[in-house]
Amino acid sequence: MNMKRFIHGIPKAELHIHMEGALEPELMFALAKKNNVSLPYASIAQVRRAYHFRNLQSFLDIYYQGLGVLIHEADFYQTTWSYLERAARENVRHAEIFFDPQAHTRRGVPFDTVVLGIHRALEEAGTRLGLSAKLILCFLRDLDLEDAQETFSRALPFKGWIAAVGLDSSEWGHPPEKFKPVFDRARRHGFKAVAHAGEEGPPEYIWQALNLLNAERIDHGVRCMEDPRLVDDLVIRGVPLTVCPLSNVKLRVFGTLRQHNLKQMLDRGLRVTINSDDPAYFGGYIEENFRAIQKAHGLGTKEIHQLARNAFHASFLSPEEKKAYLDEVDAFVKDKGGR
Numbered sequence: 001m002n003m004k005r006f007i008h009g010i011p012k013a014e015l016h017i018h019m020e021g022a023l024e025p026e027l028m029f030a031l032a033k034k035n036n037v038s039l040p041y042a043s044i045a046q047v048r049r050a051y052h053f054r055n056l057q058s059f060l061d062i063y064y065q066g067l068g069v070l071i072h073e074a075d076f077y078q079t080t081w082s083y084l085e086r087a088a089r090e091n092v093r094h095a096e097i098f099f100d101p102q103a104h105t106r107r108g109v110p111f112d113t114v115v116l117g118i119h120r121a122l123e124e125a126g127t128r129l130g131l132s133a134k135l136i137l138c139f140l141r142d143l144d145l146e147d148a149q150e151t152f153s154r155a156l157p158f159k160g161w162i163a164a165v166g167l168d169s170s171e172w173g174h175p176p177e178k179f180k181p182v183f184d185r186a187r188r189h190g191f192k193a194v195a196h197a198g199e200e201g202p203p204e205y206i207w208q209a210l211n212l213l214n215a216e217r218i219d220h221g222v223r224c225m226e227d228p229r230l231v232d233d234l235v236i237r238g239v240p241l242t243v244c245p246l247s248n249v250k251l252r253v254f255g256t257l258r259q260h261n262l263k264q265m266l267d268r269g270l271r272v273t274i275n276s277d278d279p280a281y282f283g284g285y286i287e288e289n290f291r292a293i294q295k296a297h298g299l300g301t302k303e304i305h306q307l308a309r310n311a312f313h314a315s316f317l318s319p320e321e322k323k324a325y326l327d328e329v330d331a332f333v334k335d336k337g338g339r
């Protein structure tokens with residue numbers, strides 16, 4: 001079995017991808033020129049050399065710096081579309097995409113500008129690329145609850161375009177419990193909920209995301225393995241974990257991919273999925289993440305099949321849509337002689 005071809009060909013869903021994290025340096029420079037924005041880098045090569053991070057915060061410092069080039073609706077459309085085109089080439093059939101409106105509104109960019117640009121790209125992906133997509137609004141956890149509440153109020157007119165709310169940005173020292181009121185409010189309005197937890201933060205943050213925010217998925221969640229009771233709970237509930245292997249190594253959560261605990265998580269019965277997080281910064285889109293973790297842990301077609309199925313099961317698609325995609329996955333594996 002040629003694993004590279006198998007990974008490329010298997011239908012995939014991506015559930016942990018930040019729109020802003022798909023801003024490649026080439027596009028960053030093009031938008032900076034168009035919008036007359038000064039960048040602290042002399043060349044694309046210099047930007048790429050800066051992508052050596054000590055931890056999550058050192059990445060976020062550069063990440064937010066680059067977002068200054070996103071000003072107009074067309075900029076958000078173009079950034080989103082560039083990701084969707086790449087994802088389609090890697091046989092992503094469905095994507096659920098995060099965006100950080102506070103990172104833009106606090107720069108003076110209207111909420112409407114951000115969401116209109118992204119939504120237009122997601123709509124076109126269905127007709128032009130055959131890729132379905134949903135949008136998830138993330139609150140920045142290093143800002144206060146009041147700011148999150150104001151952002152949610154701005155989002156309500158676009159309720160039909162946003163599937164869920166989430167929680168991201170600097171994790172350490174910003175527990176999920178801080179945002180319980182805005183998540184309660186979002187649920188009353190019919191939004192689903194996810195949350196970044198257990199990447200750099202402790203297992204307690206995962207407990208809070210589950211029990212206080214009622215998160216239906218945990219983004220990252222790799223530190224759950226430090227708490228056997230939490231692992232048991234996640235397995236019993238069937239809570240999906242959107243794991244991002246290359247990101248975890250790039251941000252020093254693990255020293256190497258060989259040290260990553262994804263195989264242990266799978267063996268323990270956790271509903272793990274593979275995702276790319278911020279691929280422009282971490283050196284790999286979803287296919288590179290699959291290939292890297294497969295090689296590091298010797299995963300076979302059975303594990304790749306399970307990871308692909310997990311993602312569609314974990315998505316916010318309807319039961320009928322999930323079944324259609326799962327049938328695609330199973331048919332591909334059967335055709336290739338996998339199990």
